[in-house]
Amino acid sequence: MSSMFLKTIQLFTGEPVAVNPKLKEAFLKPKKKYSDRDLLRMESAVGRHLFGPIPDGVTREFFCLDDRTWIWYEQWKDAETLELRERTIRYEVHSKGVIKIQEDQPYVVLEGDELKNFGIATRLYYEHVMRDVYRRDPMTGHALEAA
Amino acid sequence: MSDLHGGGHRETFGTPVMVHDRVFTVTDEGMSLQPVDPSRLREFDPLDPKYERLRVLRLQELLASPQTDETIPELAGLSAGVIQDVRREIQAGATTQADILEAEKERVEAEKEQARAEQADAERRRDAGLAEEKIPTMNTSWLAERN
Numbered sequence: 001m002s003s004m005f006l007k008t009i010q011l012f013t014g015e016p017v018a019v020n021p022k023l024k025e026a027f028l029k030p031k032k033k034y035s036d037r038d039l040l041r042m043e044s045a046v047g048r049h050l051f052g053p054i055p056d057g058v059t060r061e062f063f064c065l066d067d068r069t070w071i072w073y074e075q076w077k078d079a080e081t082l083e084l085r086e087r088t089i090r091y092e093v094h095s096k097g098v099i100k101i102q103e104d105q106p107y108v109v110l111e112g113d114e115l116k117n118f119g120i121a122t123r124l125y126y127e128h129v130m131r132d133v134y135r136r137d138p139m140t141g142h143a144l145e146a147a
Numbered sequence: 148m149s150d151l152h153g154g155g156h157r158e159t160f161g162t163p164v165m166v167h168d169r170v171f172t173v174t175d176e177g178m179s180l181q182p183v184d185p186s187r188l189r190e191f192d193p194l195d196p197k198y199e200r201l202r203v204l205r206l207q208e209l210l211a212s213p214q215t216d217e218t219i220p221e222l223a224g225l226s227a228g229v230i231q232d233v234r235r236e237i238q239a240g241a242t243t244q245a246d247i248l249e250a251e252k253e254r255v256e257a258e259k260e261q262a263r264a265e266q267a268d269a270e271r272r273r274d275a276g277l278a279e280e281k282i283p284t285m286n287t288s289w290l291a292e293r294n
Binding site: 033034035036039043045057059064066067068069070077082093094095096097098111115116118119120122123125126127129130134136138139140141 | 203206207210214216218219220221222223224226227228229230231232233234237238258262269273
């Protein structure tokens with residue numbers, strides 16, 4: 001945006017724009033830093049689509065919260081009462097297994113198909129988020145070359 | 148010739164690396180990563196950059212293998228750790244990725260804005276028809292908040 005601004009001025013004036021170096025530096029810096037929430041939103045925009053089409057009226061989020069925690073969130077409208085309902089599931093990753101935590105329900109250690117599905121989801125999430133959000137090679141963590 | 152020999156990282160041969168609660172080391176010429184009993188280790192610093200190479204190798208090994216019930220927690224934890232590192236890097240540095248992220252963020256915000264508009268429209272229509280119906284509580288989770 002900022003370099004485009006400078007180029008636009010140059011187009012009008014026909015001459016290179018002389019800019020105070022400090023001012024230029026300020027222009028070319030990213031305008032803000034990204035909060036954890038910003039990054040989680042961007043990641044979840046990828047994560048929510050890993051499980052197929054999202055039905056109309058349903059809000060879904062899936063993201064990695066921190067080193068150990070993955071979050072599944074869904075919100076939908078109850079067909080009978082028309083009230084909004086929501087469910088948040090927290091998956092805690094430990095070296096010996098994955099624990100599923102839901103409000104008002106006992107902890108469950110994932111196993112069988114549910115564990116396999118969790119494994120596929122987290123793996124896809126990692127690969128897509130690294131490539132599509134951060135432009136990194138998932139195998140090495142290095143920046144991908146611009147196409 | 149393995150990456151350990153070829154990449155100038157021979158100093159990592161035989162040294163331990165912490166990978167999501169488990170400690171590995173390269174113990175033979177086959178360059179396979181072998182679990183180590185952490186209780187035997189002294190002065191081991193998992194944050195020391197010289198161990199980074201082994202962590203990447205372990206990640207590559209897991210990504211290249213079919214998942215098993217045993218590797219699912221490890222890969223989920225390891226990939227979450229890599230994502231965390233990238234987040235920190237993005238937040239700390241001024242990189243050109245900021246522009247990519249900005250575009251992605253705008254896309255996500257537009258998607259959310261549309262969802263909000265649809266939600267408001269649906270509620271307006273519902274309220275018109277069901278004036279006596281109790282108005283459902285809006286979702287106030289962190290995902291709906293703006294910075």
